[in-house]
Amino acid sequence: MTKPHNILWTGGPILTMEEGPAPEAVLTSEGRIAAVGSLSALEAIAPSADRRDLQGRCLLPAFVDSHSHITALAATLDLCQLGAAGSFDDILSALKDFRHDRNIPSGGWVVGFGYDHNVLDERSHPTKEVLDRAFPDCPVLITHASGHMGVANSAALRAVGICAGTPDPSGGRIGRTSDGRTPSGYLEEAAFHAVSSAIPSPAPAEAVKNLKRAEEVYLSHGITLVQDGLTDQSRYTLLSGAGLTVDVIGYADMAGAPELAGRPGIGGYKIFLDGSPQGRTAWMLQPYAGSEDGYCGYPAHTDEAVTAFVAQALREGRQILAHCNGDAAAEQYLRCTARAAEETGLSPASIRPVMIHAQLLRPDQVHRLIKAAAPLPGAEITLEANPDVVTPENLAGFAAAGVTRISFGVQSADDAQLRRLGRTHTAAAAAQAFAWAREAGFREICGDIMLALPYYSIAEFDKTLALLQAGGCTHISAYLLKIEPGTAFGRNPPPGLPDADAAAEFYLYAVQRLAQEGYRQYEISNFACPGHEGRHNLLYWNCKDYWGIGPAAHSCLGSVRRFWPNDTAAFIAGTVQEQYEGPCNAEDYLIMQLRLCSGLNLTEYAARYGVRFDAGQMAFLRHCAASGYAVLDGDTLRLTPSGMIVQNAILEELI
Numbered sequence: 001m002t003k004p005h006n007i008l009w010t011g012g013p014i015l016t017m018e019e020g021p022a023p024e025a026v027l028t029s030e031g032r033i034a035a036v037g038s039l040s041a042l043e044a045i046a047p048s049a050d051r052r053d054l055q056g057r058c059l060l061p062a063f064v065d066s067h068s069h070i071t072a073l074a075a076t077l078d079l080c081q082l083g084a085a086g087s088f089d090d091i092l093s094a095l096k097d098f099r100h101d102r103n104i105p106s107g108g109w110v111v112g113f114g115y116d117h118n119v120l121d122e123r124s125h126p127t128k129e130v131l132d133r134a135f136p137d138c139p140v141l142i143t144h145a146s147g148h149m150g151v152a153n154s155a156a157l158r159a160v161g162i163c164a165g166t167p168d169p170s171g172g173r174i175g176r177t178s179d180g181r182t183p184s185g186y187l188e189e190a191a192f193h194a195v196s197s198a199i200p201s202p203a204p205a206e207a208v209k210n211l212k213r214a215e216e217v218y219l220s221h222g223i224t225l226v227q228d229g230l231t232d233q234s235r236y237t238l239l240s241g242a243g244l245t246v247d248v249i250g251y252a253d254m255a256g257a258p259e260l261a262g263r264p265g266i267g268g269y270k271i272f273l274d275g276s277p278q279g280r281t282a283w284m285l286q287p288y289a290g291s292e293d294g295y296c297g298y299p300a301h302t303d304e305a306v307t308a309f310v311a312q313a314l315r316e317g318r319q320i321l322a323h324c325n326g327d328a329a330a331e332q333y334l335r336c337t338a339r340a341a342e343e344t345g346l347s348p349a350s351i352r353p354v355m356i357h358a359q360l361l362r363p364d365q366v367h368r369l370i371k372a373a374a375p376l377p378g379a380e381i382t383l384e385a386n387p388d389v390v391t392p393e394n395l396a397g398f399a400a401a402g403v404t405r406i407s408f409g410v411q412s413a414d415d416a417q418l419r420r421l422g423r424t425h426t427a428a429a430a431a432q433a434f435a436w437a438r439e440a441g442f443r444e445i446c447g448d449i450m451l452a453l454p455y456y457s458i459a460e461f462d463k464t465l466a467l468l469q470a471g472g473c474t475h476i477s478a479y480l481l482k483i484e485p486g487t488a489f490g491r492n493p494p495p496g497l498p499d500a501d502a503a504a505e506f507y508l509y510a511v512q513r514l515a516q517e518g519y520r521q522y523e524i525s526n527f528a529c530p531g532h533e534g535r536h537n538l539l540y541w542n543c544k545d546y547w548g549i550g551p552a553a554h555s556c557l558g559s560v561r562r563f564w565p566n567d568t569a570a571f572i573a574g575t576v577q578e579q580y581e582g583p584c585n586a587e588d589y590l591i592m593q594l595r596l597c598s599g600l601n602l603t604e605y606a607a608r609y610g611v612r613f614d615a616g617q618m619a620f621l622r623h624c625a626a627s628g629y630a631v632l633d634g635d636t637l638r639l640t641p642s643g644m645i646v647q648n649a650i651l652e653e654l655i
Contacts, residue, residue: 005030006046010039012054013580017061026059033061056560058580062224066567066576067321067356069229070248071238072147074214076113078202082142083114086491087121091142092134099138109156109199110135112142118278118422119488125175128153128185141195146276149188152195157183160198162191169194171272171300173281189275189300201234211242218246225249229321229356230270232257239265251321254309255301261318268319268351271309272300274329277359282326284360289388289424297326303336310340313351321354324569330358355569363397380405380444380535387433388425395440405534406437407446407475413464417453420494427467434471444532446475451510452503453481455496461510469517474532478510479525504645511641524595524644541592543584559584586611587655594647599631599638613654620653 010025016036023036027046035042042049080098085091091112099110117125131140131153139156143149157163164181168174172190174183187195202210218226224246228235231250236257239248251270252260260266274297275281280288283297301309306322313320324330333355337348382405383398398406412418413427425433430447437445447468451461468476480503483489498506511521519527523541526534539546540556548555552566561581570576586609593600606612613621621637624630629643629650639647 006034006049007052008039008042008046008049009052009054009059011052012057012059015058015060056583063222064225065218065223065227066565066570067229068227070214070218070226070246071211071228071231071235073217074207074210076143077210077213078206079143080110080112081114082112083116083145084486084491085115086119086488088126088130091115091120091126092130095131095140095142096134099135104138106137108138110138110140111199112140114145115142116145116278121492123422125149125186126151128157128183131185141199143192143196144276144279146278148192148276148281149186149279150192150196151185152187153185156195156198157185160195162195171298173298188279188281204238207238208242211238211244215244215246227251229323230272231260231266233260236260236263236266254312254320258312261316268321269309269313270321270323271306272323273306273333274298274300274324274326277325282359283328283332284326285328285331285362286391296328299329299332303332303339306332306336307339307343310337310348310353311344313353314340314344314346314348317351319351319353321356323356325357325359327360327362330355330360352573352575354573354575358568363394363401382407382446382534382536384409385433386423386425387430390433390436392436392439395436395442399440399442404442405444405446406442407477408433408437408448408471410447410464410468411450412453412460413467414460417455417460420454421450422488430467431471434468434473438472444474445472446477446534447471447473449476449478449510451478451480451506452498454494456498456502456506458506458509461506461513465513465517475526475528475534476514476519477526478507478514480507504642507645508641521641522597524647538596541596543589543592554581556584585609590654591651594637594639594651595644597638599633599636602635602637617654624650 007028008025009028014022014024014026014036016023023038025037025039025042026033027035027042027049029046035045080095082091082094085094095110095112098104098112104110117123125144126142128151131142131151132155135153135155137155138153139159140153141156142151152162162174162183164183166174166183169190172192172194173188174191175186175188176182177184201207215226218224226246226248228239228248228250230253231239232253236250239250248265249267250260250265251268252258252266254269254271258269261269274283277284280291280295281297283299285296287294287296310320322329322333324333333353337353341348381403383403384407386409395406408430410425410430411421411423413430415426418426434445434447449461449464449468453460465476481497483493511527514527515521518529520530521527522533523537526537528534536546543556543559545557546555547557548564551564551568551571554561554563555578556562560583562578563581564571564578565576567576586605589605589609590600590611593605602613621630621632624643625632629640629646631638631640639650643650
């Protein structure tokens with residue numbers, strides 16, 4: 001009989017998700033947890049088990065999904081995937097290939113998922129006419145990446161009876177052509193769901209197969225407790241009979257299937273209050289930029305309906321989750337929750353209501369977060385913003401809330417370049433944002449410059465630098481364009497991109513010009529007037545202790561990195577905990593120190609991590625110094641600007 005492969009895990013915090021003291025060790029057998037307890041007890045059980053030292057890292061049995069839609073993921077897996085589409089033609093090509101591969105006959109539905117109009121060459125949603133060109137004989141529906149909108153062709157609109165005389169449904173919108181009546185094919189929220197619900201459902205066996213494929217996606221990432229963020233009767237039936245390995249917690253669709261509450265596997269209620277900011281269906285307190293007639297998105301429900309939903313949850317003692325993206329939707333949820341509490345005499349805290357997504361925070365909300373953090377006097381508190389999203393009012397509000405430092409993603413002073421990058425601001429808007437920031441009282445003003453852009457020139461850099469100087473920038477970040485796979489530039493690299501040598505020359509010129517204007521380089525891409533360096537940046541690069549508070553904030557305490565999940569509502573509600581990320585090790589320290597112009601102190605490096613460069617590595621460093629890429633000053637190693645460009649190559653020799 002083959003002896004099982006046993007592993008004994010110890011040497012770090014062990015989370016079991018159970019009450020009581022944490023165990024000292026965990027024994028696994030063939031990849032499954034066999035026992036937990038004291039180290040001595042588990043050694044007695046499996047004396048020949050392999051030992052694994054956690055080295056202070058945290059061990060937990062699995063990850064818990066805080067919010068997702070497993071049935072929605074399953075439904076998309078068998079559709080035409082459009083996430084890589086960069087144009088209307090790409091969408092049509094993918095759909096035609098999909099139809100051919102699936103042998104979909106005339107009259108059969110062709111369904112795609114995942115396009116994003118923000119990255120398409122056309123910068124817009126397709127129309128029914130675009131889809132009709134390739135599919136005159138089939139109903140077609142394509143779903144936006146957000147899941148909140150999509151486009152149907154003429155055949156699909158006819159199939160559900162949408163025509164010029166069809167009114168917009170409550171909580172949705174039918175896109176119209178210039179005559180204001182004829183459907184364009186574009187559909188939002190409830191209007192979109194009316195079409196998607198008409199698509200024939202897969203056979204039960206196929207639906208279960210797709211659900212198991214979705215389960216494998218979760219399991220591949222170590223997630224064993226999964227949410228189904230909006231569960232109706234059909235989804236509940238599917239989940240109940242699929243025989244999944246993962247545990248699934250569904251949240252009953254309060255507007256459509258409240259009868260599911262209390263059934264096995266249902267954790268509470270879910271309501272939708274608005275849509276998606278990417279598609280401009282999120283409900284905002286202020287109009288969207290460039291919108292006509294003060295368009296702010298729209299709510300899914302009236303205040304009366306939302307108050308009734310929350311009151312029902314309170315009376316039943318069930319948790320309620322509300323999808324809120326826009327600040328108006330969030331405000332409605334808070335307002336109606338307070339009213340429901342008054343009506344019922346029950347405390348909302350008793351059911352732990354959750355605000356899902358909550359992508360935008362107003363100054364008053366930021367004020368509450370800063371107050372809760374109780375920062376020391378003089379603490380540096382930074383706000384990152386794009387120039388076209390600020391106003392005199394919100395900048396004044398952020399300054400009054402305690403924000404001390406503001407950073408604008410300007411990138412370029414050339415409007416044509418900004419359009420090429422997909423930026424929504426102009427150089428004039430950036431200048432205006434700087435002026436408002438100064439009026440609001442900000443003394444620490446930062447700006448970003450992106451180098452080596454398409455058709456880049458020295459003149460463009462100088463123009464951008466002049467804009468930032470005139471704006472009162474005390475700190476400038478200047479960095480090279482990096483094209484990531486899967487992005488619009490990654491799929492379709494724009495013409496006019498400089499080669500590596502030209503990009504390096506732009507970087508060296510930027511270093512020289514910034515120094516001439518009084519901006520001292522202190523890190524590979526960061527420059528500041530003396531005394532205006534980013535304190536949080538320096539703490540990070542020096543691997544010193546820093547404490548991050550708030551959604552997505554990162555900390556490093558005692559050389560151990562931790563982070564908070566990116567969930568604003570859950571953070572405010574106190575329903576999430578800081579997560580273990582990993583230790584700050586010798587490799588991290590080396591990388592960070594060589595980013596800094598102050599460089600790496602070899603003696604401190606050895607004392608801190610017990611690492612010394614061998615004779616071959618020291619010979620390599622002396623060669624780098626002789627070639628102008630580094631400076632060896634006693635026991636300090638510093639990279640020159642030329643060395644910063646080839647830092648990765650240098651690190652390969654030292655790690």
